[in-house]
Structures are given as C-alpha cells and as structure tokens.
Amino acid sequence: MKQIFSILLFAGLITACNSTKPASDDIQQSKNSTMSKKETVGTFLGAVMKGDTTTMRELANADYIQHNPFIPTGLEPFIQMLPVLQENGTTAENIRMFQDGNYVFMHNIWRNAKPFGADEMVSFDIIRLDDNGKVAEHWDAMTPLVKETASGRTQTDGPTTPTDLDKTDANKALAKAMVEDILMGKNPQKITDYISTEQYDQHNPGIKDGLSGIVEAVEYLTSKNNMFQYTKIHKVLGEGNFVLTISEGKWNGTTNVFYDLLRFENGKAVEHWDVIQPVPTTGLANNNGMFGGF
Structure with a gap:
C-alpha cells in the first residue's frame, strides 16, 4: 500500500x-x-x-x-x-x-x-x-535516505503486507528475545536461533545481506571501537510476521533511538529495516521525550 x-x-x-x-x-x-x-x-x-x-x-x-x-x-x-x-x-x-x-x-x-x-x-x-x-x-x-547501500537494497523496499496474523504474539516475543540476546549481548551465541541462515534481507544501508553481513559489520565497528550498544527496549509492536522494536542505546558517543522492523518466517527473522536517530538534548520543542509514554 x-x-x-x-x-x-x-x-x-x-x-x-x-x-x-x-x-x-x-x-x-x-x-x-x-x-x-x-x-x-x-x-x-x-x-x-x-x-x-x-x-x-x-x-x-x-x-x-x-x-x-x-x-x-x-x-x-x-x-x-x-x-x-x-x-x-x-x-x-x-x-x-x-x-x-x-x-x-x-x-x-x-x-x-x-x-x-x-x-x-x-x-x-x-x-x-x-x-x-x-x-x-x-x-x-x-x-x-541513502542512495547506494551495502546490500544493494533500499531502506524501504520489500514486502508490505502482514501474514501469519495468528502468530503476532509469538513473533513479538521472538523479536524481544532477539534484541535482548543479540543486540544487548545477553546470549550472542544464539544468533542462529533467531536469524535465518538461508535468508536475511538487510535494509540497513551499511550492512550486507545475510548472517555474514552482520558478522562483517560487527567486526568493522568493533575494530573502530564504535560498536553500538542497546541498553533498553521501550516498546515492541507487531502485526503478524512484522514486528517493530523501539530501543535506546549508545553509538558514536551519543544516546540513540533504535527502531528495528523485522519480518519473520517459520520462527526466524528473514528481513530487517531500521532507523537510528541520535536523541537531541538542545533546541527541543517539547519535553515529552522520544521514549515518553512507552
């Protein structure tokens, strides 16, 4: 649509x-x-x-x-x-x-x-x-918006219609556990429990497709002493096989909001889109906060 x-x-x-x-x-x-x-x-x-x-x-x-x-x-x-x-x-x-x-x-x-x-x-x-x-x-x-991406995909292309509406709660639980274990570092060795080894279409402009793309990105960011750190999940929203997590964390020396949209098939994440934005501290038009209300 x-x-x-x-x-x-x-x-x-x-x-x-x-x-x-x-x-x-x-x-x-x-x-x-x-x-x-x-x-x-x-x-x-x-x-x-x-x-x-x-x-x-x-x-x-x-x-x-x-x-x-x-x-x-x-x-x-x-x-x-x-x-x-x-x-x-x-x-x-x-x-x-x-x-x-x-x-x-x-x-x-x-x-x-x-x-x-x-x-x-x-x-x-x-x-x-x-x-x-x-x-x-x-x-x-x-x-x-970035014109040339590491995967060749755009930041927004891919499926748009939710399926598996009866699996919404299960997929939301998977997404939450995935963020906690992989992105928050609770059990990073469990990555293949959450992400498909056969397909992982990546829309982050700086990361290539597949698990190999994630590993390569992590190695690069770690070598630069600039690996992002997720510290708190504020909200998990989903419809069928699409789940959006809203998290807080550190990157580039600033506090950031991380919006991650995942698409699931058969209990594994097969596609990922995201938006990362630094949380501003000056020039604010309101005091409600980017995570307020969650």
Missing part, C-alpha cells in the same frame, strides 16, 4: 484542537464506531492534507502528546511551522502501515525534507489512539 501524502499528513501527525460545536462529539463517535483504527488514522491524515479542520477536530484529541523533539505540542504552534514546510514542498510516501491494539505504526519516505535535515529522509511513525478511538499520541525517528 503506497500513497503520496503532503507534508501535512505526517509533519504534525497528531494535531488537533477543541471543537466549538458540542454536537460534533456525537458525529465523531459515530465515525469512529464504523472505521478501523487504520482507517481512522488514514482519514485523519487525509483531513490534515486537505485542511479539513472539522474532521481533524472530530478524530483527534485537543491534548495530543507529541514526542518528535522538534515539533511543539498543540495546534497553534504547529500551524506556525507549516509555512516553512510548505515553502520547501515537503512530501511523504507511506510504504507500510500496521496495527497493534491502539497503536498504528508506519514506515515512510520524506522528500524535499530539508526542514528535517536532508533532502530525502526515511522515518518510522507511531500513532496511538485512545480507548474512544481518537488520535492521542505520536512518536517517530528519522534518518537520511
């Missing part, structure tokens, strides 16, 4: 303000009762694209929580940012969308994205809907 969205779809992702019409609450409840969570998010984002503030107010909470460190909480401060983004002609393409309970998580490509740090960016975005089905909270992480 691929769609081209304007910057208004994803820049605020969770913008809302108070409705001045009390009757709109009844309208909103009716809409939410007939839409799935993915449809609610898609409808809300479409309303943002069109500037349909009535629908935005119906579908999103006034007191949304924003965890992108450079986007302020609240509608009016966000609106003040839009002219800069619109002047750059920033757009975003949604590559994947999944749902886990009240969370909808997405994999996106941004273009004309200089306001975010580079001409083209890759991101993971997470939206939480509250128990009334209203958009309530947003997290994300972004990294520059």
Whole structure:
C-alpha cells in the first residue's frame, strides 16, 4: 500500500484542537464506531492534507502528546511551522502501515525534507489512539535516505503486507528475545536461533545481506571501537510476521533511538529495516521525550 501524502499528513501527525460545536462529539463517535483504527488514522491524515479542520477536530484529541523533539505540542504552534514546510514542498510516501491494539505504526519516505535535515529522509511513525478511538499520541525517528547501500537494497523496499496474523504474539516475543540476546549481548551465541541462515534481507544501508553481513559489520565497528550498544527496549509492536522494536542505546558517543522492523518466517527473522536517530538534548520543542509514554 503506497500513497503520496503532503507534508501535512505526517509533519504534525497528531494535531488537533477543541471543537466549538458540542454536537460534533456525537458525529465523531459515530465515525469512529464504523472505521478501523487504520482507517481512522488514514482519514485523519487525509483531513490534515486537505485542511479539513472539522474532521481533524472530530478524530483527534485537543491534548495530543507529541514526542518528535522538534515539533511543539498543540495546534497553534504547529500551524506556525507549516509555512516553512510548505515553502520547501515537503512530501511523504507511506510504504507500510500496521496495527497493534491502539497503536498504528508506519514506515515512510520524506522528500524535499530539508526542514528535517536532508533532502530525502526515511522515518518510522507511531500513532496511538485512545480507548474512544481518537488520535492521542505520536512518536517517530528519522534518518537520511541513502542512495547506494551495502546490500544493494533500499531502506524501504520489500514486502508490505502482514501474514501469519495468528502468530503476532509469538513473533513479538521472538523479536524481544532477539534484541535482548543479540543486540544487548545477553546470549550472542544464539544468533542462529533467531536469524535465518538461508535468508536475511538487510535494509540497513551499511550492512550486507545475510548472517555474514552482520558478522562483517560487527567486526568493522568493533575494530573502530564504535560498536553500538542497546541498553533498553521501550516498546515492541507487531502485526503478524512484522514486528517493530523501539530501543535506546549508545553509538558514536551519543544516546540513540533504535527502531528495528523485522519480518519473520517459520520462527526466524528473514528481513530487517531500521532507523537510528541520535536523541537531541538542545533546541527541543517539547519535553515529552522520544521514549515518553512507552
């Protein structure tokens, strides 16, 4: 499922303000009762694209929580940012969308994205809907898009549709254990318990395919005394054979957020996408933190 969205779809992702019409609450409840969570998010984002503030107010909470460190909480401060983004002609393409309970998580490509740090960016975005089905909270992480990668794959290509929906919980448990044992160093010798020895399609731009690609990358980073260190798993989200882990760790002398998306087949990880972003400490637009709420 691929769609081209304007910057208004994803820049605020969770913008809302108070409705001045009390009757709109009844309208909103009716809409939410007939839409799935993915449809609610898609409808809300479409309303943002069109500037349909009535629908935005119906579908999103006034007191949304924003965890992108450079986007302020609240509608009016966000609106003040839009002219800069619109002047750059920033757009975003949604590559994947999944749902886990009240969370909808997405994999996106941004273009004309200089306001975010580079001409083209890759991101993971997470939206939480509250128990009334209203958009309530947003997290994300972004990294520059790389044209030439070690594996020859892009940072976003590959399957997009989840399968094995009855195995969601089992795959989430596998992903969590994999991060703990391999990336956090609990039992690194168990790597073949989690990663297929026959197929491991790699989308990290600096790592080649397969287990050999992982070994080569680890050896190189270790030789540079710059091996990344995962220290805490903050959230695990999944739908079927796709699982996203959100972790905290150290790399390049800074604290980073690590978003890792894994695809599983027959109990083994066969594909990996990621976004790694340093956690900023200055110039913050809000104090909610990139891991807050998890």
